[in-house]
Amino acid sequence: MAVRGDATSPKKYRAPIAVALTGASGVQYGLRLIECLIAAGHEVYVMVSKAAHRVIAVETEIELPAQPDRLARDLARRFDAEEGQVRCFGREDWMAPVASGSGNWQALVICPCSTGTLSAVACGASNNLIERAADVALKERRKLILVPRETPLSAVHLENMLKLTNMGSVILPAAPGFYHRPDSVKAMVDFVVARILNQLDVAQTLMPRWGD
Template sequence: MTQLPTPRTITLAITGASGAQYGLRLLQCLLAADCKVYLMISSAAEVVIRTETDLDLPRDLEEQQAMLCAMYGADEEQLQLLAKDDWFAAVASGSSSPSSMVICPASGGTLSAIAHGASNNLIERAADVALKERRKLIVVPRETPYSEIHLENMLKLTQMGVIVLPASPGFYMQPQSVEELVDFIVARILDQLGVAQDLMPRWGKIKRAGICRNLA
């Protein structure tokens, strides 16, 4: 009897920086790629989602999960929302946490907490586990301009092996919509995770003549 492959599991945290669209689009793409996702949404992120998107996110965790599962065609096994103080969640322990974690977007406060090992909530603890277990951790800061504190924290995290992937989309693809700008960043995150994506063409497939003409 052929055994089906085990779905890849990824931890995704959405924190209170502007750019909730990045995190929600990444969630959609991960689920579409048949990944299992442990999802954490900070209190500040809930406010940002309601402010920046048309999504009227419920305040109850179970209602949030039901809404997101319905939106993205996932079941409760594939998408599991975790409470901020669920210390028995798999992501809280190195013995069972996934091999990859993404914080998208990552607020300055979250960067600081991770860089200094605060672990005051499940998002920070999950990141701390990723660090101590030498697992892939990707943070997507969305802030401008950066202060010296932000830069120092990002440098410190980079030196720990964290991938710092700022939400700074490129324009060489000649984007025609905000959605395409979002997809630019989400595509880069998926590449870092090793998840197949076709959100944007590869550099070598871009028509050189068209690029040169538009840059002239």
């Protein structure tokens, strides 16, 4: 299976979308998003921070490998991906496609997005690959969606969100609605993931659009 840096892998998937999981609560949103993007036929670039691995261990029964190649195989098996459809990158893999504006990818979703990551992106820090990918998305005017899960929000958080919104990114809080009368945690997760997919212009059947 091609997991990174394989220039010979066939380009038979929809345009690559990058997903980064950071250390906020709500890793279920990010994992479900990866599953849906795979099902929609997109090539998916995945980055998981060290803090996110810890949160995954606390919030779920899932054990994800830390090594990028093993993580790619695990996600591919877990979500029934085709060979080469999932590519994973380490925190300092500066040769990853997302580290450069010349890389062939169309959007980055940081889901969930910790307030620390939010701050780093807002000030242009590029201390790891996730932050660098966000910096690239901003400078290249590509879609950047940040999914914070924090409450209450301080003035610093709100100022960073406004700053990033003015830069062209989308702040999409992990705040599920209830008008669809969710009967499970999965239904609440799908509410938020459906909104992310709508922002990415990825067809989804998780939630009907208003009025349908």
